[in-house]
Amino acid sequence: MTTPLPDNVVQVSGLSKKFPNGPLALDHVSLTVPKGQLLSLIGLSGSGKSTLLRHLNGLIPPTTGSVEVLGTNVVAAGRRELRALRRDVGFVFQSFGLVGRLTALENVLSGALGRLHGPRYGTLMYPKTLRREALENLDRVGLGDRAFQRADTLSGGQQQRVAIARTLMQRPSLLLADEPVASLDPESSAQVMDVLFRIVVEDQLTVICTLHQVELALGWAQRIVGLRDGQVVLDRSVDDLDQDAVMDVYRRVEPGQVSVTGGLVSETTKPRVA
Amino acid sequence: MKPPEVLFKPAGLGSRIPREPSLPDDRLKRRLTSDRLIMRIVLVVFVGAVIWAWRHIEMSFGGLISGFGDVQNLLGRMLPPRFSDLDDAIRLGFETLWMAVIGTTIAVILSFPIALGAARNTTPHPAVMAVCRGIIVLSRAVPDLIFAAIFVRAIGIGVLPGVIALGLHSIGMVGKLFADAIEQTDKTPREAVTSVGASKWQAITTSVIPQAMPSFISTVLYRLDINLRSSSVLGIVGAGGIGFLMQANLRSLQYDEALGVVTVIFVLITIMEFFSAAVRATLLGGDRTLVGRSAPKFSLGSKLFFRISSKAQSTDTGVRPFDRDTIRPPWVGELRMKTIYGVAFIALVVIAFRSVSLNPGELLGAMPKVWEVTTRLFPPDFTTARDPIIDGMIESVAAALVATFMGAILSIPLGLMAARNVAFNRIVYSVSRLFLVFVRGIPELIIAVIFIAAIGLGPVPGTLALAFGTSGFLAKLIADAVEEINPTPREATFAVGATKTQEIGTSVIPQAMPAIVSNLLYALDINLRTSTILGIVGGGGIGFILFNALRVLELRTVGAVLITIFVVVYSIELLSGWVRKKIL
Numbered sequence: 001m002t003t004p005l006p007d008n009v010v011q012v013s014g015l016s017k018k019f020p021n022g023p024l025a026l027d028h029v030s031l032t033v034p035k036g037q038l039l040s041l042i043g044l045s046g047s048g049k050s051t052l053l054r055h056l057n058g059l060i061p062p063t064t065g066s067v068e069v070l071g072t073n074v075v076a077a078g079r080r081e082l083r084a085l086r087r088d089v090g091f092v093f094q095s096f097g098l099v100g101r102l103t104a105l106e107n108v109l110s111g112a113l114g115r116l117h118g119p120r121y122g123t124l125m126y127p128k129t130l131r132r133e134a135l136e137n138l139d140r141v142g143l144g145d146r147a148f149q150r151a152d153t154l155s156g157g158q159q160q161r162v163a164i165a166r167t168l169m170q171r172p173s174l175l176l177a178d179e180p181v182a183s184l185d186p187e188s189s190a191q192v193m194d195v196l197f198r199i200v201v202e203d204q205l206t207v208i209c210t211l212h213q214v215e216l217a218l219g220w221a222q223r224i225v226g227l228r229d230g231q232v233v234l235d236r237s238v239d240d241l242d243q244d245a246v247m248d249v250y251r252r253v254e255p256g257q258v259s260v261t262g263g264l265v266s267e268t269t270k271p272r273v274a
Numbered sequence: 275m276k277p278p279e280v281l282f283k284p285a286g287l288g289s290r291i292p293r294e295p296s297l298p299d300d301r302l303k304r305r306l307t308s309d310r311l312i313m314r315i316v317l318v319v320f321v322g323a324v325i326w327a328w329r330h331i332e333m334s335f336g337g338l339i340s341g342f343g344d345v346q347n348l349l350g351r352m353l354p355p356r357f358s359d360l361d362d363a364i365r366l367g368f369e370t371l372w373m374a375v376i377g378t379t380i381a382v383i384l385s386f387p388i389a390l391g392a393a394r395n396t397t398p399h400p401a402v403m404a405v406c407r408g409i410i411v412l413s414r415a416v417p418d419l420i421f422a423a424i425f426v427r428a429i430g431i432g433v434l435p436g437v438i439a440l441g442l443h444s445i446g447m448v449g450k451l452f453a454d455a456i457e458q459t460d461k462t463p464r465e466a467v468t469s470v471g472a473s474k475w476q477a478i479t480t481s482v483i484p485q486a487m488p489s490f491i492s493t494v495l496y497r498l499d500i501n502l503r504s505s506s507v508l509g510i511v512g513a514g515g516i517g518f519l520m521q522a523n524l525r526s527l528q529y530d531e532a533l534g535v536v537t538v539i540f541v542l543i544t545i546m547e548f549f550s551a552a553v554r555a556t557l558l559g560g561d562r563t564l565v566g567r568s569a570p571k572f573s574l575g576s577k578l579f580f581r582i583s584s585k586a587q588s589t590d591t592g593v594r595p596f597d598r599d600t601i602r603p604p605w606v607g608e609l610r611m612k613t614i615y616g617v618a619f620i621a622l623v624v625i626a627f628r629s630v631s632l633n634p635g636e637l638l639g640a641m642p643k644v645w646e647v648t649t650r651l652f653p654p655d656f657t658t659a660r661d662p663i664i665d666g667m668i669e670s671v672a673a674a675l676v677a678t679f680m681g682a683i684l685s686i687p688l689g690l691m692a693a694r695n696v697a698f699n700r701i702v703y704s705v706s707r708l709f710l711v712f713v714r715g716i717p718e719l720i721i722a723v724i725f726i727a728a729i730g731l732g733p734v735p736g737t738l739a740l741a742f743g744t745s746g747f748l749a750k751l752i753a754d755a756v757e758e759i760n761p762t763p764r765e766a767t768f769a770v771g772a773t774k775t776q777e778i779g780t781s782v783i784p785q786a787m788p789a790i791v792s793n794l795l796y797a798l799d800i801n802l803r804t805s806t807i808l809g810i811v812g813g814g815g816i817g818f819i820l821f822n823a824l825r826v827l828e829l830r831t832v833g834a835v836l837i838t839i840f841v842v843v844y845s846i847e848l849l850s851g852w853v854r855k856k857i858l
Contacts, residue, residue, distance in 0.1 A: 059468070084471065086468070086469055090470075091469040093465070096466075097462040097463045097467075099485055101485065101487065101488070105601070110466075110481070113470055113471065113480065119479035123603050124603070131601040134601075135598070166466070166470070167470070169470070170470050170471070
């Protein structure tokens with residue numbers, strides 16, 4: 001964070017992705033995210049939210065289009081550049097991505113790997129300064145006391161907080177979160193979102209977060225982007241957002257399942273709008 | 275698990291709904307799908323092959339009965355066992371154990387990089403993957419006794435050729451299971467670590483290897499068990515260990531002494547099995563879901579171990595206090611236990627090397643000779659001994675088929691009696707389990723040597739020994755599978771008023787069937803490998819030619835025999851893999 005960042009943290013234009021034997025997952029997506037913005041991506045499962053996020057740190061290569069993140073051209077970046085970029089981009093996964101058999105602290109420590117050279121196995125292979133930093137990050141998510149507890153003995157919400165502490169080890173300037181609370185119960189969800197939001201504000205991070213629950217998105221995002229079938233169908237500031245526009249994102253194309261203006265037929269696809 | 279098959283399936287539930295209403299008679303018949311047709315053909319071919327094989331090795335019921343008379347006769351002359359050179363037997367017993375430890379260590383060291391290269395998700399390149407898988411397949415197809423016999427010719431009699439043979443052959447299983455474990459790891463932690471900018475190696479060490487570790491440990495312990503069984507027979511070809519002593523006693527017709535040695539072998543193997551089950555249970559107790567079928571049940575041994583290590587094993591999942599200044603892992607619970615076991619294992623390896631007075635330098639020094647002998651196997655010479663090779667191979671296949679069939683016939687009732695949830699009562703259960711421990715405690719080749727001493731040379735005693743061993747090993751697998759079946763259908767069957775035998779037929783066997791068939795195919799695989807070495811002790815088959823060619827140093831003929839064995843063993847493995855896939 002020492003070098004001044006460009007005004008736009010993320011610049012995506014004309015991004016398309018086609019998986020082998022699959023439909024078009026992303027269809028000419030263009031998106032610009034200025035520094036410090038809290039953006040929420042919404043849309044049905046399979047609408048391309050996760051795929052878009054994974055393009056931003058180069059976990060998936062695009063079919064066509066350009067992706068520029070923190071001044072790095074992700075598409076053209078070599079392995080070394082990609083590593084450097086990933087180090088600055090935090091990623092929070094729906095399924096936490098912790099190694100269950102390792103302690104919480106060791107999982108957090110693995111967030112520092114981008115800054116280190118050579119493989120690591122075991123807590124004591126990390127220098128003490130990093131161990132201290134990891135413990136402080138665990139304290140920030142309220143789990144300092146559980147540093148040496150195995151990750152798989154923690155509850156889902158606690159595991160996701162450990163995962164957040166891990167991305168803090170990266171000292172990221174951009175945070176990507178892929179359905180961070182989708183596999184959690186409402187109470188843990190609220191806790192995790194609280195922790196996440198507090199950190200984001202304290203550290204002045206730019207955030208792109210995909211969310212299933214629209215009311216959660218409305219609660220903290222500044223801008224909402226809706227995807228449907230790989231296309232951007234909604235891109236507005238939360239201030240001038242109306243319910244119909246949000247509903248439209250969740251409109252199914254198949255006839256007979258959901259009617260157009262929010263008259264939902266199927267309970268299971270009903271978005272939870274307050 | 276596949277749900278139990280429905281015997282009656284109304285027409286129209288399948289993929290195609292008949293346009294015209296069919297006659298009631300037709301609706302009672304199950305449609306013959308291509309898969310079911312294939313299964314029938316496989317069954318007919320298998321039974322036909324067994325009948326052919328039965329005739330080919332000149333097995334007969336009369337022969338069986340007289341054979342049992344002979345064995346009984348010999349047992350009479352063996353009992354009671356004598357232990358006049360017990361000190362020697364115990365010394366060689368330990369040598370056998372150390373050989374197994376060293377052989378397993380060599381295998382682990384070699385298997386680790388090979389597994390990383392062979393696993394789809396860690397391999398650096400598809401070509402590397404192909405090479406690594408090739409090494410795994412090759413080393414698995416050549417039995418350790420054959421490796422040992424060849425290396426004895428290359429580097430001379432002693433422990434060294436034995437441990438190299440164990441190490442090289444074990445790569446086949448250890449490497450394969452390691453690679454499987456690596457491939458089965460959850461990929462999200464790795465994705466997470468990669469997304470923080472970790473390099474490939476960092477991602478592998480911090481997210482893949484920790485996940486695969488329980489499976490690695492389980493595999494190593496399992497292989498140590500198997501290698502102890504193998505190393506106790508390596509002495510037969512002069513590759514060190516206790517097998518030599520037994521062979522010598524039999525040759526000089528000191529049958530009671532020979533039984534004394536067998537007793538020592540039995541005790542050694544049984545203690546080892548008990549020990550490794552207990553270690554597995556304590557080390558992997560918390561990771562049972564990860565290690566799958568090889569996960570141990572809580573046995574007497576594991577309970578004992580739990581008591582010993584109860585201070586080390588932390589059962590609470592709560593907060594672990596630690597020093598906030600040093601931020602070192604607290605020296606309690608799992609960490610302490612794992613460190614103790616790790617140090618113990620390293621100490622064991624060091625003691626093993628010292629005890630057999632071998633140093634790793636010697637091991638490396640032997641490699642050029644091993645390589646030299648390997649190159650002399652090529653180009654293989656198929657012409658000199660063409661007919662004996664073909665006949666021998668056919669005889670080995672026949673022996674394996676008959677042994678597997680006989681073993682299966684014996685093992686299904688035995689397996690049911692040894693399953694806790696099906697056995698008629700506790701006594702039947704305990705006696706059956708005890709019997710299984712007894713059978714499994716004696717290596718098949720030792721049983722073969724005894725049967726050959728009783729009945730005479732030829733494929734019949736070899737096959738009987740193989741069948742005996744198979745029944746023990748298969749019955750244990752079947753019993754374990756039956757113990758894991760779902761109890762609800764069984765309750766339902768009892769609830770309609772079925773008798774115990776009816777219930778076994780309608781709910782136990784159908785549920786356990788996939789496991790039974792799959793284990794049967796596994797047994798066929800193993801028996802085929804073993805039957806190729808029976809000839810070394812005079813039990814018929816291709817091993818005889820191999821051993822003779824080695825004796826006169828016709829290494830190119832040995833090469834031809836090895837290639838023949840590899841081709842046949844590997845094609846049967848592929849075939850049984852295909853059948854397994856069709857069934858499961």
